[in-house]
Amino acid sequence: MRKIVIAGNWKMYKTGAESLEFLKGFTSSLTETPEEREVVLCVPFTSLAVLSKNLHGGRVRLGAQNVHWQESGAYTGEISGPMLAELGVRYVVIGHSERRQYFGETDETVNLRLLAAQKYGLIPILCVGETKQQRDAGETETHIFSQLAQDLVDVDQEKLVIAYEPIWAIGTGDTCETKEANRVIGLIRSKLSNPDVPIQYGGSVKPENIDEVMAQPEIDGVLVGGASLESASFSRIVNYN
Numbered sequence: 436m437r438k439i440v441i442a443g444n445w446k447m448y449k450t451g452a453e454s455l456e457f458l459k460g461f462t463s464s465l466t467e468t469p470e471e472r473e474v475v476l477c478v479p480f481t482s483l484a485v486l487s488k489n490l491h492g493g494r495v496r497l498g499a500q501n502v503h504w505q506e507s508g509a510y511t512g513e514i515s516g517p518m519l520a521e522l523g524v525r526y527v528v529i530g531h532s533e534r535r536q537y538f539g540e541t542d543e544t545v546n547l548r549l550l551a552a553q554k555y556g557l558i559p560i561l562c563v564g565e566t567k568q569q570r571d572a573g574e575t576e577t578h579i580f581s582q583l584a585q586d587l588v589d590v591d592q593e594k595l596v597i598a599y600e601p602i603w604a605i606g607t608g609d610t611c612e613t614k615e616a617n618r619v620i621g622l623i624r625s626k627l628s629n630p631d632v633p634i635q636y637g638g639s640v641k642p643e644n645i646d647e648v649m650a651q652p653e654i655d656g657v658l659v660g661g662a663s664l665e666s667a668s669f670s671r672i673v674n675y676n
């Protein structure tokens with residue numbers, strides 16, 4: 436059976452104090468969350484340090500938003516696998532479209548980061564997805580298949596999560612039709628050697644559409660940006676019907 440993974444990606448939001456405030460409201464709501472749902476918060480590095488001391492072995496798993504492929508070295512601004520593992524981090528988002536767009540992330544570096552994450556015991560959440568221009572040109576499938584072919588070289592598919600995030604649906608309120616997201620995720624699955632890899636949908640997921648998203652048979656969870664920043668809204672998402 437495929438695992439359900441509900442992850443919040445806080446991007447560059449929340450100080451340590453704000454993260455603790457979120458946690459207070461959020462953890463109480465998790466008592467209702469079915470055990471088989473993995474709940475992950477992918478937070479800024481500073482918040483990882485704060486939250487790791489305050490989770491007290493509860494339901495929430497920690498996730499980072501990046502990891503370098505070297506164990507250590509002169510790589511200003513980067514973070515390594517052992518540094519994240521020491522904090523109890525379990526997941527790491529890799530290849531998010533914002534990293535690809537603003538920070539020069541390529542399929543080659545995405546692949547290196549995936550391999551490094553697994554080497555240090557972290558489960559990567561690999562993000563793939565097309566731009567509006569690619570979609571309009573009918574290139575959605577070829578673009579995503581090309582990302583998968585390059586990003587997944589030598590990657591262990593037993594320890595992997597994939598997030599399908601159509602770039603045009605991120606932070607726009609313009610959710611991809613759930614049936615279309617389901618179709619693309621089915622195509623992604625057809626390219627994997629392990630059919631049990633959890634595949635999430637990401638892009639303007641919110642309390643109003645989570646039930647419909649999670650009713651789709653191919654969708655194994657969500658990667659949530661804006662709606663994961665408020666404990667009430669993210670609680671509703673993890674407790675979807």
Ligand SMILES: O=C[C@H](O)COP(=O)(O)O
Nearest residue numbers: 444605606638639660661
């Ligand atoms: O990682 C999360 C995605 O970029 C989705 O962000 P969003 O939920 O704000 O559209």
